[in-house]
Amino acid sequence: MVMRMAYMIYIPWLLVAQFLLLVPLTTSKVPAIIVFGDSSVDAGNNNAIPTLLKSNFKPYGRNFPGGRATGRFCNGRVPPDFISEAYGLKPLIPAYLDPAYTIADFATGVCFASAGTGYDNATSAVLNVIPMWKELEYYKDYQNKLRAYLGNEKANEILSESIYLMSLGTNDFLENYYIFPTRQSQFTIKQYQDFLVGLSGNFIRELYALGARKLSLTGVPPMGCLPLERLTNIMGHHGCNEEYNNVALEFNGKLKAMARRLNKELRGLTIVLADAYQIVDQMIRRPSLYGFEVAGVACCSTGTFEMSYLCSDDSPLTCTDANKFVFWDAFHPTEKTNRIVVDHLIHGLQQTFR
Numbered sequence: 345m346v347m348r349m350a351y352m353i354y355i356p357w358l359l360v361a362q363f364l365l366l367v368p369l370t371t372s373k374v375p376a377i378i379v380f381g382d383s384s385v386d387a388g389n390n391n392a393i394p395t396l397l398k399s400n401f402k403p404y405g406r407n408f409p410g411g412r413a414t415g416r417f418c419n420g421r422v423p424p425d426f427i428s429e430a431y432g433l434k435p436l437i438p439a440y441l442d443p444a445y446t447i448a449d450f451a452t453g454v455c456f457a458s459a460g461t462g463y464d465n466a467t468s469a470v471l472n473v474i475p476m477w478k479e480l481e482y483y484k485d486y487q488n489k490l491r492a493y494l495g496n497e498k499a500n501e502i503l504s505e506s507i508y509l510m511s512l513g514t515n516d517f518l519e520n521y522y523i524f525p526t527r528q529s530q531f532t533i534k535q536y537q538d539f540l541v542g543l544s545g546n547f548i549r550e551l552y553a554l555g556a557r558k559l560s561l562t563g564v565p566p567m568g569c570l571p572l573e574r575l576t577n578i579m580g581h582h583g584c585n586e587e588y589n590n591v592a593l594e595f596n597g598k599l600k601a602m603a604r605r606l607n608k609e610l611r612g613l614t615i616v617l618a619d620a621y622q623i624v625d626q627m628i629r630r631p632s633l634y635g636f637e638v639a640g641v642a643c644c645s646t647g648t649f650e651m652s653y654l655c656s657d658d659s660p661l662t663c664t665d666a667n668k669f670v671f672w673d674a675f676h677p678t679e680k681t682n683r684i685v686v687d688h689l690i691h692g693l694q695q696t697f698r
């Protein structure tokens with residue numbers, strides 16, 4: 345009798361325990377994070393190509409695990425790393441061109457991004473970095489390797505269930521349109537925005553045709569507040585260049601409209617616009633709310649113009665605590681800023697892509 349009662353009581357608890365265990369094991373269906381874009385998300389692909397735009401030397405990476413300068417344009421990790429971790433995947437997404445990794449590593453997350461690139465072929469040509477069409481070629485190469493490694497069925501499942509991140513556009517404006525006369529003679533700034541949004545849409549269509557179904561599209565940040573842009577904003581007394589910020593807002597609005605159209609048009613595709621503009625703008629305008637002390641200049645060296653090789657020496661001016669700074673170098677945020685951006689966006693992403 346005692347045995348029997350114990351048995352009867354025990355069974356439901358076993359089921360409950362099993363149920364509680366199974367739920368978290370089956371909710372996340374995201375097998376990998378696959379990344380396209382520019383330095384905002386590059387994990388070190390530029391190390392492997394002949395460009396001057398690199399960051400695989402000190403003080404880059406000084407707060408990265410092991411203090412390694414991986415080629416991320418940051419003192420630590422970049423947003424895709426945090427997103428991957430939040431999905432229960434690995435805490436670092438490796439660069440596809442890094443010979444230290446194999447297809448076994450890339451099967452759970454891979455980065456094709458290249459610092460300095462843009463939607464426009466003419467942008468990637470400025471610093472001889474990887475154009476978007478070539479990021480896509482590398483992705484096709486990855487698909488072939490993944491299929492050879494896991495078989496078609498498993499590989500295709502990974503390719504369709506993965507989250508694809510796209511983050512770029514800033515360089516098209518700041519390293520191309522506003523610097524060189526060619527695009528300015530061909531397009532007004534509004535026409536150029538439309539041109540870029542068209543290229544973004546084309547890229548998404550190609551990704552979709554190759555099997556992508558879950559896409560997070562990031563627009564551009566308040567790019568008029570990047571320290572390098574403040575430096576050249578002499579008329580504005582080195583405040584934010586509000587013209588550039590307005591272009592950024594307008595561009596993000598157009599990206600959003602394009603994403604809405606494609607969500608209707610391409611069956612089975614879901615695009616989330618992961619717009620970081622507002623949160624980065626908040627950090628710049630109210631840094632103390634986030635524990636920052638400095639938002640107008642960067643940590644590295646004088647903090648006004650140095651990035652890549654110009655941020656390479658042991659400048660005595662380089663800050664000791666990057667967590668007090670919104671920007672790490674004159675063009676890129678600190679790891680702390682990246683973490684806050686992801687903390688802010690991850691909820692929306694996880695609600696859509698489980």
Ligand SMILES: *[C@@H]1O[C@H](CO)[C@@H](O)[C@H](O)[C@H]1NC(C)=O
Nearest residue numbers: 463464465466475477478543
């Ligand atoms: C960019 O260059 C590639 C390779 O040459 C070409 O296939 C593509 O059409 C170009 N894109 C644009 C918009 O010109």
